[in-house]
Amino acid sequence: MTRLVRPDLRYHSSWAEAVREFGDTAMHGSGLWEIDRGDLAPATLERHVSGLLAAAADVPLDAEIVPCTYFWIVDEDDRFVGYLALRHRLNERLLEEGGHIGYAVRPTRRREGHATAALRLALDESRELGLDRVLVTCDQDNDGSRRTIETCGGVLEDQRGVKRRYWIDLTG
């Protein structure tokens, strides 16, 4: 069963394997923009984890970075399989293209239903935050993400450039 957990050093080994596997591809929802893939030591992860946990703290409304709860997607054996970021509110850029929720599943664990299950769980977390709808976006050619969003109830508002923008209602 897929679960969402908060980032934790105890996932170091499966996390490091996954990061190697992502290679140079984007780790959406990871919050790790400047990661040195040559340095995946436990001490490095420990630093990342404290940064990721701190990102959920509230910041002034006009701050450029919005508060974000980072989750890791883990499998039934409690191994890291992916990332999910839940932004607590939207700024202009997120409203235009980033949305509230971003995610990525490590390449060798795709098409097992992890993204769909993780997004469903993230909707419960969004309700807990008090949101009554969330914006989730994907590139027009990203079939996996599009199906994930649509399965979780995404209603297409529009497409801006290559970004398809979906709202998911949380009040029902």
Ligand SMILES: CC(C)(COP(=O)(O)OP(=O)(O)OC[C@H]1O[C@@H](n2cnc3c(N)ncnc32)[C@H](O)[C@@H]1OP(=O)(O)O)[C@@H](O)C(=O)NCCC(=O)NCCS
């Ligand atoms: C998009 C992504 C998160 C999907 O993760 P996943 O765990 O493979 O997704 P799921 O297994 O839950 O599959 C969801 C649906 O998409 C379909 N799907 C998954 N990958 C697909 C692909 N490459 N092509 C077509 N359909 C695909 C699945 O068959 C499933 O469809 P169904 O519900 O109709 O059976 C994953 O491919 C990924 O991490 N991609 C790179 C990062 C990324 O694009 N993140 C999203 C940013 S918007």
